[in-house]
Amino acid sequence: MQELIEGRVWALGRDVDTDQIISGKYLTIIDPNELKKHVLEIALPEFATRARPGDILVAGENFGSGSSREHAPQAMRAIGVGAVVADSFARIFYRNAINLGIPTIEARGVRAIFETGDVARIEMRAGRIANARTGASVPFPPLPHHLLELLEAGGLVEKVRRELAARAGPRGSS
Amino acid sequence: MTPSTRGHGATLVEKVLARASGQETVTPGEIVEGSVDLAMMHEQGAQTVGPFHEMGATSVWDPERVVIAIDHWVPASTEGAAVLHRILRKFAAETGLPHFYDVGRHGICHQILAENGWVVPGDLAVGTDSHTNMLGAMGAVATGIGPTEMAAVLALGRLWLKVPETVRIRVDGRLGPGVTAKDLVLRILGEVRTTGAAYRAVEYSGATIERLSMPERFTICNMTTEMGAKTGVVAPDQTTFDYLAPIAKHAMHPMYPDGDARYERTIDIRVDEMPPMVACPYSPDNVRPLPDVAREHVKVDQVFLGSCTNARIEDLREGAALMKGQKVAKGVRFIVSPASTRIYEQCLREGIIETFTEAGAVFTSSSCSACFGGNMGILAPDEVCASSSNRNFPGRMGAKEARIYLMSPAAVVATAIRGEIADPREYM
Numbered sequence: 001m002q003e004l005i006e007g008r009v010w011a012l013g014r015d016v017d018t019d020q021i022i023s024g025k026y027l028t029i030i031d032p033n034e035l036k037k038h039v040l041e042i043a044l045p046e047f048a049t050r051a052r053p054g055d056i057l058v059a060g061e062n063f064g065s066g067s068s069r070e071h072a073p074q075a076m077r078a079i080g081v082g083a084v085v086a087d088s089f090a091r092i093f094y095r096n097a098i099n100l101g102i103p104t105i106e107a108r109g110v111r112a113i114f115e116t117g118d119v120a121r122i123e124m125r126a127g128r129i130a131n132a133r134t135g136a137s138v139p140f141p142p143l144p145h146h147l148l149e150l151l152e153a154g155g156l157v158e159k160v161r162r163e164l165a166a167r168a169g170p171r172g173s174s
Numbered sequence: 175m176t177p178s179t180r181g182h183g184a185t186l187v188e189k190v191l192a193r194a195s196g197q198e199t200v201t202p203g204e205i206v207e208g209s210v211d212l213a214m215m216h217e218q219g220a221q222t223v224g225p226f227h228e229m230g231a232t233s234v235w236d237p238e239r240v241v242i243a244i245d246h247w248v249p250a251s252t253e254g255a256a257v258l259h260r261i262l263r264k265f266a267a268e269t270g271l272p273h274f275y276d277v278g279r280h281g282i283c284h285q286i287l288a289e290n291g292w293v294v295p296g297d298l299a300v301g302t303d304s305h306t307n308m309l310g311a312m313g314a315v316a317t318g319i320g321p322t323e324m325a326a327v328l329a330l331g332r333l334w335l336k337v338p339e340t341v342r343i344r345v346d347g348r349l350g351p352g353v354t355a356k357d358l359v360l361r362i363l364g365e366v367r368t369t370g371a372a373y374r375a376v377e378y379s380g381a382t383i384e385r386l387s388m389p390e391r392f393t394i395c396n397m398t399t400e401m402g403a404k405t406g407v408v409a410p411d412q413t414t415f416d417y418l419a420p421i422a423k424h425a426m427h428p429m430y431p432d433g434d435a436r437y438e439r440t441i442d443i444r445v446d447e448m449p450p451m452v453a454c455p456y457s458p459d460n461v462r463p464l465p466d467v468a469r470e471h472v473k474v475d476q477v478f479l480g481s482c483t484n485a486r487i488e489d490l491r492e493g494a495a496l497m498k499g500q501k502v503a504k505g506v507r508f509i510v511s512p513a514s515t516r517i518y519e520q521c522l523r524e525g526i527i528e529t530f531t532e533a534g535a536v537f538t539s540s541s542c543s544a545c546f547g548g549n550m551g552i553l554a555p556d557e558v559c560a561s562s563s564n565r566n567f568p569g570r571m572g573a574k575e576a577r578i579y580l581m582s583p584a585a586v587v588a589t590a591i592r593g594e595i596a597d598p599r600e601y602m
Contacts, residue, residue: 015368015457017565017567019547019565019567019568019569019570020567020568020569020574023547023548023569023574024546024547024548024569024570024571025547025548025552025572026548027217027218027246027546027548028217028247028252028254028255028257028258028548029254030220030221030254030257030258042568042569042574061369062368062369062372062402065368065369065402066304066565066567067303067304067546068218068302068303068304068306068318068319068320069218069320070218070221070320070321070322073320074221088369088372090372090402091372091373091402091404092304092318092319092320095319095320095323096320096322096323099320099322099323100322144205146205146334155322156225156322156323156325156326157225157228157229157322157325160229160231160325160326160329160330161228161229161230163330164229164230164231164329165230
């Protein structure tokens with residue numbers, strides 16, 4: 001996990017639910033590179049074709065509400081989204097995104113200080129997001145230790161892999 | 175019940191999480207590691223298999239505590255779905271998971287858990303579907319997680335959870351004729367809104383809740399998901415124990431909230447004068463009294479009686495009683511999908527299938543069916559649907575312009591008969 005994350009902003013409204021991120025008709029797709037063609041198809045149709053790795057999504061309240069589908073953050077990871085920031089998140093989306101190693105930041109009031117095309121600078125440990133164009137910024141509570149650990153490991157898969165490997169011990173055969 | 179060192183008691187959810195994490199007490203905001211009593215996967219579990227292997231896991235922590243229930247595309251309706259099913263079958267065979275509800279004994283995953291007694295009071299249950307909250311009706315903490323998280327659960331038998339604050343919702347009064355548990359939960363959603371219980375738990379209590387049957391409690395707890403909640407619970411009572419006695423799969427640990435438990439807030443609702451309710455496009459919290467909407471003559475193209483929220487035998491019996499001797503309005507497609515194969519068989523025996531098909535409805539095999547816009551009963555742009563399901567976001571059942579109205583089973587049947595949104599009390 002980088003301490004400073006910087007990227008071009010795509011602004012979204014409030015209550016963008018997972019149907020608007022990856023709609024039900026794509027749920028049988030497993031390949032993230034296929035999924036990413038449809039990411040935010042309903043909420044922000046131009047995003048999938050025009051997003052660049054490192055871009056940052058900035059949403060209003062209740063981002064990612066609705067279903068438990070991990071396809072939503074998977075598609076964002078496949079695009080190479082640098083961070084997802086919102087006034088507030090729905091809980092399963094938040095967990096899924098952190099588990100996949102995507103810096104996911106809840107910062108009250110953040111949506112109001114950004115427009116699409118701005119550049120966001122996020123200081124992860126200091127807990128501040130600034131708009132490089134306007135200079136406006138909002139603080140956020142730094143992530144709990146447990147979640148920072150997850151992000152630092154690169155996500156849940158790597159964290160559990162290390163734990164299982166440690167459990168097997170140095171002489172563990174697998 | 176348990177002595178507390180904090181100067182105040184614990185909510186039901188705090189007690190369940192204390193047990194799951196092996197602690198005397200837990201405090202809202204604290205992150206705990208909870209041991210899982212039951213893990214459930216549907217098709218999304220196919221995406222658990224990759225991470226499970228990448229983690230270096232070779233065995234499942236407890237195969238007796240894992241249920242696989244495919245439900246979104248059953249039988250497989252696309253090649254992609256067939257592949258998901260095959261991945262799960264292969265994984266179950268390789269890791270020795272015996273409890274696989276495959277095509278032929280299939281049903282919506284939450285109904286499979288409920289009717290087979292897989293979740294009991296005091297459990298911590300997780301599933302790869304957001305409506306896993308439904309099982310909170312057992313007096314358990316039941317919540318939805320994603321497939322990568324499920325891989326960790328299968329490997330370790332536990333997961334981290336932030337102990338949520340609890341919102342108490344007390345309901346008092348008698349539901350009038352034609353007014354159901356679905357109307358009640360819509361009414362609550364209209365007040366709590368879709369973010370009102372985010373990251374929190376909801377504990378339902380009060381005389382009205384105590385009088386509800388288990389199926390009605392399932393409906394209420396199911397749509398706690400739409401409030402953003404981690405889980406929605408009802409303390410176990412004789413109704414719970416009677417339901418579970420013949421079917422419980424493992425030992426119960428019934429827990430009850432302390433009288434001096436701390437709630438983030440308490441919402442009191444009286445239902446005596448409450449009419450049937452409807453959630454209008456495009457959010458489950460855009461709730462209005464159904465009679466007001468009916469006065470606007472909202473014509474429908476499709477009607478759906480199904481989903482984990484409202485497709486149990488009680489819902490279908492109630493619908494069939496209204497449907498009997500009536501016809502589906504000209505130009506309306508009416509889809510009825512029972513929540514499980516067992517319910518399908520009950521409908522067959524009770525003549526319910528015939529009642530619906532004679533009226534001009536389509537009675538399908540059990541599945542999530544039209545609820546999620548990925549399998550069948552998909553809506554074209556600008557079409558209007560009345561549905562007994564739980565979500566009406568843009569694009570939920572197909573085209574993003576389609577408009578979905580959420581209501582009770584009785585109300586969808588009345589709407590199917592009239593061809594526009596109708597008050598079920600006029601057909602009783």
